[in-house]
Amino acid sequence: MNLQLDENGRLRHLLTTEGIPRELLTRILDTAESFTGVIGKSVKKVPLLRGRTVINLFFEPSTRTRTTFELAAQRLSADILNIDIATSSASKGESLLDTLRNLEAMQCDAFVVRHSESGAAHFIARHVSPGVAVINAGDGRHAHPTQALLDVFTIRREKGAFEPLTVAIVGDILHSRVARSQIHALMALGTGEVRVIAPRTLLPAHIQRLGVRVYEDMDAGLDGADVVMMLRLQRERMRGALLPSEGEFFRRYGLTEQRLERTRPDAIVMHPGPINRGVEIDSAVADGPRSVILHQVTNGIAVRMAVMSMVLGGGAETAGSGREEVAS
Numbered sequence: 603m604n605l606q607l608d609e610n611g612r613l614r615h616l617l618t619t620e621g622i623p624r625e626l627l628t629r630i631l632d633t634a635e636s637f638t639g640v641i642g643k644s645v646k647k648v649p650l651l652r653g654r655t656v657i658n659l660f661f662e663p664s665t666r667t668r669t670t671f672e673l674a675a676q677r678l679s680a681d682i683l684n685i686d687i688a689t690s691s692a693s694k695g696e697s698l699l700d701t702l703r704n705l706e707a708m709q710c711d712a713f714v715v716r717h718s719e720s721g722a723a724h725f726i727a728r729h730v731s732p733g734v735a736v737i738n739a740g741d742g743r744h745a746h747p748t749q750a751l752l753d754v755f756t757i758r759r760e761k762g763a764f765e766p767l768t769v770a771i772v773g774d775i776l777h778s779r780v781a782r783s784q785i786h787a788l789m790a791l792g793t794g795e796v797r798v799i800a801p802r803t804l805l806p807a808h809i810q811r812l813g814v815r816v817y818e819d820m821d822a823g824l825d826g827a828d829v830v831m832m833l834r835l836q837r838e839r840m841r842g843a844l845l846p847s848e849g850e851f852f853r854r855y856g857l858t859e860q861r862l863e864r865t866r867p868d869a870i871v872m873h874p875g876p877i878n879r880g881v882e883i884d885s886a887v888a889d890g891p892r893s894v895i896l897h898q899v900t901n902g903i904a905v906r907m908a909v910m911s912m913v914l915g916g917g918a919e920t921a922g923s924g925r926e927e928v929a930s
């Protein structure tokens with residue numbers, strides 16, 4: 603059963619980019635594009651989700667995702683509540699399901715969920731009442747679909763079509779829910795070539811089955827790339843010694859200005875954040891002219907507006923009418 607699409611192929615929940623067809627991905631990106639106009643206006647609001655309630659339920663820390671979901675909900679005129687898990691009754695032993703049931707009893711319409719366990723968002727989606735939507739804001743190593751969507755949205759805005767592009771994803775692929783979600787989205791959108799570059803210890807088994815090319819040598823993997831997507835070393839998810847040292851990792855896989863010369867002259871540099879400067883990326887590159895890292899953050903608002911409006915019954919069509927109502 604496909605939990606996240608309804609019988610008409612519309613988005614009911616957003617749990618993963620895996621299995622989302624190209625047409626629907628494109629519709630999400632087009633809807634996000636329509637919202638970028640709203641974000642640039644002095645009155646940054648459309649009434650699309652007026653009267654709807656969204657709950658941010660973050661069991662793991664976040665700066666970008668939580669804040670941009672909050673801003674996105676506010677731009678759509680929804681009410682949004684942030685549950686502080688550290689001070690919630692979860693700390694007294696209340697189960698996830700009981701937490702959900704109680705929040706649902708407050709008549710909320712959607713949950714945005716981040717959790718350390720892979721599969722947590724699917725679990726919640728299976729247990730919410732009909733009509734309540736779940737958006738995965740990152741579950742364990744599994745998926746971070748809105749991050750991947752804002753990444754492909756940024757690539758489309760910077761580069762246009764996906765077909766001619768070579769995208770290199772570099773670093774801790776093994777623990778990265780972002781990389782997995784990016785690969786599914788990039789493949790579905792018809793990206794010319796998707797490469798992953800990492801030491802063998804940080805590569806998932808059978809990653810080639812997703813259609814990517816694997817490189818252990820960074821210079822070879824960067825050759826001719828149009829997009830370089832750097833990833834954070836996820837120390838909090840590592841068990842055992844997978845790396846000799848951070849210094850050694852930077853020497854072999856850190857993105858420096860010198861290494862960037864292997865890519866195309868107009869290649870862009872991306873990173874989902876948070877950045878570990880001097881571990882996976884040099885500051886001169888992160889803050890340099892080819893970096894679009896902060897554009898990714900800005901684009902996250904429009905993409906999360908698109909996803910929220912779609913799962914809550916708005917869509918590209920209503921996005922247009924709502925925007926006009928406010929802008930006129």
Ligand code: CP
Nearest residue numbers: 664665666667874875
């Ligand atoms: N990229 C990302 O998920 O950042 P946060 O952990 O700050 O939300």
